[in-house]
Amino acid sequence: MPINVYFAAGAARWPQYEAPLKAAFAEAGLDVALSNAAPDPAAVDYIVFAPNGDISDFTPFAGCKGVLNLWAGVEQIVGNQTLTQPLCRMVDPALTEGMVEWVTGHVLRHHLNTDLHVLNQDGVWRNGAVPPIARERPVTVLGLGELGRACGRALAALNFPVTGWSRTAKEVEGIRCLSGEDGLTEALAGAQIVVLLLPLTAGTENLMNAERLAALPEGAVIVNPGRGPLIDDDALLAALDAGHIGHATLDVFRTEPLPAAHPFWAHPKVTVTPHIASETRAPSASRVIAENVRRGEAGEPFLYEVDRARGY
CATH class of the missing domain: 3.40.50.720 (NAD(P)-binding Rossmann-like Domain)
Incomplete structure (x- = not known):
């Protein structure tokens, strides 16, 4: 049969x-x-x-x-x-590879400040904007499941100091691993770039609220290919407008496709990609x-x- x-x-x-x-x-x-x-x-x-x-x-x-x-x-x-x-x-495995490529690409984009040159082809020679090297740019990955571990390892291999946070304690070679509420506060406090790769549960919805966004260093960058509702949209917009968050690159949203009238589309400090981080x-x-x-x-x-x- x-x-x-x-x-x-x-x-x-x-x-x-x-x-x-x-x-x-x-x-x-x-x-x-x-x-x-x-x-x-x-x-x-x-x-x-x-x-x-x-x-x-x-x-x-x-x-x-x-x-x-x-x-x-x-x-x-x-x-x-x-x-x-x-x-x-x-x-x-291919989904994981695709996510690693997308995350690595956008972390490097923000680390190197590529947008400054790509978006300003105006004849101005901006050679004074030199980024630090990777080992001077702390990155935090929230979520240490299959995708988070793979992305964390790839970033660590490029010499970024990577901190990983998960709700339950985990160990990943080459990554400083934290857990629990105190661990989350520590993971955010030292992060210049934060990558969100948590599952969406009752405990992770709106994880990045106003309080936790405020815990990040001034100018920190958010990269979210995980789940849209991990972020409180209004809190993120307020943090961007206040200059505390430097930029947000978002691939996932509460409503998809992202409505044309949503303020993310027009915000100068937001990059929208249409849920293409990995398929x-x-x-x-x-x-x-x-x-x-x-x-x-x-x-x-x-x-x-x-x-x-x-x-x-």
């Missing part, structure tokens, strides 16, 4: 994922019947899902062994009371999905299973 996998991640993604998923299942030696058509729920063994996909009520899928999310973030689904099956978030890549993500189906069939623990109590 084939393993029945229901692709419920949205019709728009089906052409992108159909062939890579079939190839990954074959490569893993799995006999899979893959479909994006509404199936008999009782026959479904696994669901490939995205939060804006095809289903919101998981109750009929009583025999489903696992819901395999295509996104790294699960905040839009983890609280669904009908979802009692194991839920796995996506940790895609799940179908070929590599499909191999992660196939591995979790293999594990489920073999009775092995799933990769990246979500802890419902923690929310990620």
Whole structure:
């Protein structure tokens, strides 16, 4: 009997994922019947899902062994009371690489003050603006999950002094690791550039409020490719207008697409990028999905299973 996998991640993604998923299942030696058509729920063994996909009520899928999310973030689904099956978030090697590239690029952009020259091609020879070297520019990464650790290591390899903060204590080679409320205050106090890579939970929403923005050194830069609601938008705008925060480069927002009238678009100290810091890549993500189906069939623990109590 084939393993029945229901692709419920949205019709728009089906052409992108159909062939890579079939190839990954074959490569893993799995006999899979893959479909994006509404199936008999009782026959479904696994669901490939995205939060804006095809289903919101998981109750009929009583025999489903696992819901395999295509996104790294699960905040839009983890609280669904009908979802009692194991839920796995996506940790895609290519997604991680893409995030490292985006974060490193923008940290270097702010460190080197590249905008001063790129945005001012006006005939003025601005050779007096010389940045410090990387080891003189402290960077703090908030969030030491898969993405935060990878970005922190990449920045440390460029000689930035990197401090990482997480809600629970962690150890990452080459990174000074802090945790807890006192650790957060210390991590912010020494940061000239802050990178936000925390999951969105009740405990992290509005983490960067007026008080914590004020704890940063004057002129500090915020780089947020994590989750929009990690930042209190009004507090950030006030800190930018007051000159306490030097710049904010934002890839994620409370409402996406970011409304055209939102003040972030026109603010001279804000760079908006349209949620492009990193994308799940179908070929590599499909191999992660196939591995979790293999594990489920073999009775092995799933990769990246979500802890419902923690929310990620």
